Amino acid sequence: MEIVSPIISSAISFALGKAYNWIAERKNKKADIEEIRKFVEDSRTKETFQKIEFENGWYGIEFHGTKFENDVDDFLMSLTLYSVSYKEKDSNPFMVLLGHMLVQTLKNFDMQTYLYNLRNFTLRTNTPNPYAPLIEWGKNADILGKDFFDDTNKSGRYLKTMNW
Numbered sequence: 001m002e003i004v005s006p007i008i009s010s011a012i013s014f015a016l017g018k019a020y021n022w023i024a025e026r027k028n029k030k031a032d033i034e035e036i037r038k039f040v041e042d043s044r045t046k047e048t049f050q051k052i053e054f055e056n057g058w059y060g061i062e063f064h065g066t067k068f069e070n071d072v073d074d075f076l077m078s079l080t081l082y083s084v085s086y087k088e089k090d091s092n093p094f095m096v097l098l099g100h101m102l103v104q105t106l107k108n109f110d111m112q113t114y115l116y117n118l119r120n121f122t123l124r125t126n127t128p129n130p131y132a133p134l135i136e137w138g139k140n141a142d143i144l145g146k147d148f149f150d151d152t153n154k155s156g157r158y159l160k161t162m163n164w
Contacts, residue, residue, distance in 0.1 A: 036085065037094045039078050040101065048075040049101055052108055059110035061161045072114070079105060080134040106138040112148060116158040120151050 039045055048071045051058060063069055079101065086098055105111055115135060122129040129135070138144040147157045 032085075033092055033094055036082055036098050039082060040094055040097045044071065045075060045078070048072060049105070052111055053104050057110065059114045059161075060159065063114070064161070076105075076131055076134065080131050083134050083137045086137075102134075102137065103141070103143065106134070106141070106143045112144065113158045113161075115144075116148055116153075117160065117162045119148075121162045123151065 048068075051068070052072070052075075058068070082098055083102055086102060087095060088099060090096070106115075115131060118131060119129055119135060121127070135144065135148075139149070147153075147155045153160065
C-alpha cells in the first residue's frame with residue numbers, strides 16, 4: 001500500500017499550518033450560542049457530519065486531496081473551536097447538538113484514524129496540530145484511549161496513511 005506522496009505531505013503541512021493559525025486567532029474568544037447555532041444548522045456541516053457518522057470506511061489513503069478532506073478539515077476546525085465553549089450541563093438545544101457532534105465525531109473509527117495520522121504527522125514534522133484541543137477534549141471525555149496516543153501503533157489498530 002502506497003503512503004501519501006511528499007507533495008501531498010507538503011500540502012497537508014501547509015493546510016495544517018493555516019488551520020492552526022485560524023484556530024489560534026480565535027481560541028481565546030468563546031463562541032456564543034448564535035455562532036454555535038449557525039454551525040450546527042449549516043448545510044455543509046450537516047452533510048459532512050452525516051458522512052462522518054453514518055458512512056463506514058470513508059478514511060484511507062485515497063481520502064487525501066479530495067473535496068471531502070477539505071470539508072472534514074473545515075468541520076474539524078469549527079468543532080475544535082467550539083469544543084472550548086461546550087458546556088455539558090447546558091440544556092440549550094444547540095449546545096446539546098454540539099455535544100452530540102463532538103462525541104459521535106470522536107467515537108468514529110475513521111475519524112480516530114485520520115486524527116491519529118495527523119497527530120503523528122505533526123509530531124514527526126514538528127508542525128503545530130490545529131486539532132490538539134479537540135484531541136485533548138476526546139482524551140478527557142474518555143473517548144480516545146491509550147491506543148490513540150501510542151505512536152508506535154503496537155496494536156495495529158490504526159492504518160498509517162501519511163509519511164511520518
